[in-house]
Amino acid sequence: MEANFQRSLAVTLQYEGLWSDNPADPGGATMKGVTIGTYRRIHPNATKADLRAISDAELASIYRQGFWNPISGDSLASGVDLATFDASVNSGVGRGKQWLAASLGGSNAETVKRICAKRLSFMQGLKIWKNFGKGWAKRVAAIEAKGVAWATAMPGNEAVVKKTLENEASKAASKAKAQKGAGGVIAGGGAGSTQAPVEHFQHTGSLIVFLVIVAAIVGFMIWRSHINKTRAAAYAAEAAAQ
Incomplete structure (x- = not known):
C-alpha cells in the first residue's frame, strides 16, 4: 500500500x-x-x-523508482508489499514479482509466508549460500515475521497481532524440535532400525552410498531445524516489539 513505502524502505x-x-x-x-x-x-x-553523500530524498527516489513502483507496491496489501519489496531489493525485481505471483491466495499473512519460503528456497540453491546463508536466513525470517504482523494489523487489534506472532513462534519452534529429533533418530539408526539395511549394503558393496544418503538426509533435517529455529526467534522478537 502507498503509505507503506517509507516504512518498508526503513526496514530494508x-x-x-x-x-x-x-x-x-x-x-x-x-x-x-x-x-x-x-x-x-x-x-x-x-x-x-x-x-x-547521497541525500535521503534521492535514496528514497532510487528505491521507489527501481523497486517499489515496478512491483506495484502501492497496490499491494500491507505486509505483502514489504515481503515483495525486500525480496526484490535483495534478489531482483523479476524474482520478487515471480514469487509474489506464485504465492497469491488465502490470507495476506499466508501470502507473506509463501513469498518468504520461495525466496529462501532460491537462496539455498546459490553457491554462496554456505558463506551467507545464516545471515540471509535471519533477514528473511525477520521480514516474514514483520510482514505477518503488518498483514494482520488493524486498529484496536494489537493483542490479536501479538497472539498471532506468538503462535507462529511456537509452531516454528515445534517444527525445529521435531526436525532436530528426526535427524538424530536417523543418524543414530532409530534404535537399530538401520541395521538390516546396513548389513544388506555390506553384502552388496554399497554401504558407502547408503551412508552418504543417510548423512544427506540428516544434514537436511538439521538445517531445516535451524531455519525454523531462526523463524521462531524472529516471530518471538516481533511479538515482543508489539
Whole structure:
C-alpha cells in the first residue's frame, strides 16, 4: 500500500548497510544498497564521494523508482508489499514479482509466508549460500515475521497481532524440535532400525552410498531445524516489539 513505502524502505535499509568499497565486491562502491554503477546511471560523472553523500530524498527516489513502483507496491496489501519489496531489493525485481505471483491466495499473512519460503528456497540453491546463508536466513525470517504482523494489523487489534506472532513462534519452534529429533533418530539408526539395511549394503558393496544418503538426509533435517529455529526467534522478537 502507498503509505507503506517509507516504512518498508526503513526496514530494508537495516539490512543493506551503509558505506562499502570492498575491491572484492563486483558491485563496487555501495552506499545503503545503491551501487556506484546505479548512481552513475542517474549522475554519469558522479564520484564515490558523491555517492557517499547521497541525500535521503534521492535514496528514497532510487528505491521507489527501481523497486517499489515496478512491483506495484502501492497496490499491494500491507505486509505483502514489504515481503515483495525486500525480496526484490535483495534478489531482483523479476524474482520478487515471480514469487509474489506464485504465492497469491488465502490470507495476506499466508501470502507473506509463501513469498518468504520461495525466496529462501532460491537462496539455498546459490553457491554462496554456505558463506551467507545464516545471515540471509535471519533477514528473511525477520521480514516474514514483520510482514505477518503488518498483514494482520488493524486498529484496536494489537493483542490479536501479538497472539498471532506468538503462535507462529511456537509452531516454528515445534517444527525445529521435531526436525532436530528426526535427524538424530536417523543418524543414530532409530534404535537399530538401520541395521538390516546396513548389513544388506555390506553384502552388496554399497554401504558407502547408503551412508552418504543417510548423512544427506540428516544434514537436511538439521538445517531445516535451524531455519525454523531462526523463524521462531524472529516471530518471538516481533511479538515482543508489539
